[in-house]
Amino acid sequence: MKKQEIVLTGDRPTGPLHIGHYVGSLLNRVSLQDIYKQYVMIADVQALTDNSANPAKVRENVMEVALDYLAVGIDPAKTTIFIQSMIPEIAEITMFYLNLVTVNRLLRNPTVKTEIQQKGFGESVPAGFLMYPVSQAADITIFKGTIIPVGEDQLPVIEQTNEIIRSFNRTYQTDVFPEAKALIPKVSRLVGLDGQAKMSKSLNNAIFLGDDEDTLKKRIMSMYTDPGHLHVSDPGKVEGNVVFVYLDAFDTDTAKVAELKAHYQKGGLGDVVLKKYLFEVLNAMLTPIRIRRMQLAQDRGEMMRMLLAGTEKAREASSQTMQEVKKALMLNY
Amino acid sequence: MKKQEIVLTGDRPTGPLHIGHYVGSLLNRVSLQDIYKQYVMIADVQALTDNSANPAKVRENVMEVALDYLAVGIDPAKTTIFIQSMIPEIAEITMFYLNLVTVNRLLRNPTVKTEIQQKGFGESVPAGFLMYPVSQAADITIFKGTIIPVGEDQLPVIEQTNEIIRSFNRTYQTDVFPEAKALIPKVSRLVGLDGQAKMSKSLNNAIFLGDDEDTLKKRIMSMYTDPGHLHVSDPGKVEGNVVFVYLDAFDTDTAKVAELKAHYQKGGLGDVVLKKYLFEVLNAMLTPIRIRRMQLAQDRGEMMRMLLAGTEKAREASSQTMQEVKKALMLNY
Numbered sequence: 001m002k003k004q005e006i007v008l009t010g011d012r013p014t015g016p017l018h019i020g021h022y023v024g025s026l027l028n029r030v031s032l033q034d035i036y037k038q039y040v041m042i043a044d045v046q047a048l049t050d051n052s053a054n055p056a057k058v059r060e061n062v063m064e065v066a067l068d069y070l071a072v073g074i075d076p077a078k079t080t081i082f083i084q085s086m087i088p089e090i091a092e093i094t095m096f097y098l099n100l101v102t103v104n105r106l107l108r109n110p111t112v113k114t115e116i117q118q119k120g121f122g123e124s125v126p127a128g129f130l131m132y133p134v135s136q137a138a139d140i141t142i143f144k145g146t147i148i149p150v151g152e153d154q155l156p157v158i159e160q161t162n163e164i165i166r167s168f169n170r171t172y173q174t175d176v177f178p179e180a181k182a183l184i185p186k187v188s189r190l191v192g193l194d195g196q197a198k199m200s201k202s203l204n205n206a207i208f209l210g211d212d213e214d215t216l217k218k219r220i221m222s223m224y225t226d227p228g229h230l231h232v233s234d235p236g237k238v239e240g241n242v243v244f245v246y247l248d249a250f251d252t253d254t255a256k257v258a259e260l261k262a263h264y265q266k267g268g269l270g271d272v273v274l275k276k277y278l279f280e281v282l283n284a285m286l287t288p289i290r291i292r293r294m295q296l297a298q299d300r301g302e303m304m305r306m307l308l309a310g311t312e313k314a315r316e317a318s319s320q321t322m323q324e325v326k327k328a329l330m331l332n333y
Numbered sequence: 334m335k336k337q338e339i340v341l342t343g344d345r346p347t348g349p350l351h352i353g354h355y356v357g358s359l360l361n362r363v364s365l366q367d368i369y370k371q372y373v374m375i376a377d378v379q380a381l382t383d384n385s386a387n388p389a390k391v392r393e394n395v396m397e398v399a400l401d402y403l404a405v406g407i408d409p410a411k412t413t414i415f416i417q418s419m420i421p422e423i424a425e426i427t428m429f430y431l432n433l434v435t436v437n438r439l440l441r442n443p444t445v446k447t448e449i450q451q452k453g454f455g456e457s458v459p460a461g462f463l464m465y466p467v468s469q470a471a472d473i474t475i476f477k478g479t480i481i482p483v484g485e486d487q488l489p490v491i492e493q494t495n496e497i498i499r500s501f502n503r504t505y506q507t508d509v510f511p512e513a514k515a516l517i518p519k520v521s522r523l524v525g526l527d528g529q530a531k532m533s534k535s536l537n538n539a540i541f542l543g544d545d546e547d548t549l550k551k552r553i554m555s556m557y558t559d560p561g562h563l564h565v566s567d568p569g570k571v572e573g574n575v576v577f578v579y580l581d582a583f584d585t586d587t588a589k590v591a592e593l594k595a596h597y598q599k600g601g602l603g604d605v606v607l608k609k610y611l612f613e614v615l616n617a618m619l620t621p622i623r624i625r626r627m628q629l630a631q632d633r634g635e636m637m638r639m640l641l642a643g644t645e646k647a648r649e650a651s652s653q654t655m656q657e658v659k660k661a662l663m664l665n666y
Contacts, residue, residue: 045429048432049432050432052432053504055661055664056663059663059664085659085664086666088424089421091421091425092418092421092424092425094424094428095427095461096385098382098459098461099381099382099383099460100459102459103436103458103459104457106460123435124437125435125437126432126433126436127431127432127435127439127463128429128432130436131460171386307666308666326418329381330391330392331377333416333419333637333640333641
């Protein structure tokens with residue numbers, strides 16, 4: 001018997017998933033699906049908020065993301081995987097929530113403010129982008145999600161969601177919605193190969209779950225280490241050295257990692273040898289995922305049937321909640 | 334065979350309809366339904382944008398507005414009357430349109446700017462209120478409306494709708510949506526009993542279609558005429574005299590009205606006599622409407638079945654359009 005809490009999480013289908021997602025969120029989901037009822041959303045509508053002119057990219061990556069999910073062990077029998085655009089109740093409830101939030105409150109949201117700057121919208125912020133915390137409140141509440149795995153930078157979104165929940169429950173004198181709690185993962189954002197920024201597809205500093213062995217090797221060989229470590233015999237730095245960051249994140253043999261760090265700091269351990277070791281570790285982890293992913297990709301029709309079945313199950317929950325919402329709003333004709 | 338154009342119009346259910354609506358929009362709809370395919374929307378979702386804390390008022394007035402429609406001769410066999418909240422495609426398409434409009438563009442919309450001031454939102458403009466031109470673009474386009482009867486003050490909303498249509502068609506290389514044209518009625522806004530402002534329920538200066546004879550008489554007797562017209566023998570002013578405004582709008586006997594105006598300006602025609610004449614004119618017009626309204630109100634179950642049947646018909650059209658939209662957005666899984 002699973003616990004009462006409901007996990008709601010998901011990804012924007014704007015690219016295949018990488019090992020940063022793996023350690024930051026996917027592994028968590030594989031554990032959580034045995035403890036809680038879990039919904040994982042492929043957020044195609046949200047992906048369009050800043051890819052409105054590129055629907056083909058979004059469409060294509062819906063399948064890539066689904067392949068990644070199943071390849072890492074998210075099990076459609078335990079987790080409801082669904083496509084956001086096929087749940088109209090999310091849009092419907094968003095419209096009601098927009099009445100409970102002021103424009104100024106949205107403009108002050110720190111996550112949105114930061115992202116508006118990062119994305120360089122300037123004076124041309126799409127209205128859909130400004131609204132996205134409201135849309136996320138809709139995603140969460142339509143499934144009565146109570147445990148929301150998010151990075152620390154997304155905490156204001158959970159705060160905004162709970163403000164909306166309290167306002168809705170108070171205004172319509174109901175208890176339809178439970179408040180949501182953020183679940184912050186231990187490794188929230190893995191650094192990219194360049195050591196400069198978080199791993200991301202757009203920065204081309206990522207290792208994807210579906211990368212073949214050659215690609216994996218090339219990416220690891222290009223990795224940022226210690227620029228002062230010119231000769232094998234030189235002592236090298238461990239801090240900020242991406243190879244060690246990844247060994248800490250992915251190698252379960254912690255004694256071995258400690259030994260390598262000591263050797264590297266003392267001198268006598270070359271970058272190439274070190275990177276070959278990291279390759280062994282990552283390749284051992286990624287090989288079963290890669291094989292499973294290739295097998296799954298052979299029957300995309302079956303994958304799509306799986307997604308549609310998950311979506312149908314999600315729709316049962318969302319239409320049940322919508323009935324309660326419409327009763328509270330007296331729109332139950 | 335009706336012409337290809339599609340009329341989309343409607344009302345926010347925030348009060349019963351009055352003779353300003355009758356002459357400004359309802360009579361038009363009765364004519365238009367014989368020429369065009371016509372959708373009339375009871376905009377309960379939009380009514381909630383500035384009545385979010387008062388859902389009972391909205392719910393109650395859905396039926397009042399429907400009674401007014403049928404009482405004046407809008408015929409459910411010719412016009413599709415439907416309830417907005419039961420068309421989820423409107424919310425869905427709104428979310429897509431929000432990506433095509435900037436926040437600054439919405440803040441510059443003259444209609445929205447004026448209404449934000451009128452409603453005294455100050456710094457607390459609900460996000461849903463700012464978005465409402467986008468939501469109206471959704472209302473119009475989901476039914477491929479091409480003829481939109483609106484007051485002149487609502488022209489910026491039609492302009493915003495056409496901007497969205499052009500942007501959508503261009504971005505997704507489609508011709509799903511035809512552009513919309515405003516149809517501006519001859520009498521766009523009738524002045525209220527006080528002669529100060531447009532007729533409206535909230536200003537308590539209205540004559541409702543359902544008013545009984547006594548109420549009608551009292552309202553006419555309280556009407557603003559010429560404050561300088563103290564004695565019957567005094568010459569009186571016709572300009573700004575609400576009684577004459579209404580006679581011009583509602584009395585088909587224009588020769589008689591011209592004669593009364595001349596008599597009033599010369600002196601010798603008292604306000605009470607004049608108002609009694611207006612009462613006869615309005616009562617003759619309103620009596621059949623009032624009787625029909627009372628008959629219809631006796632079977633609210635039947636009225637609701639009519640609304641649900643209209644809504645189902647509207648839903649067929651909206652889901653057809655949504656299929657085309659999802660194909661254009663590549664969200665047709």
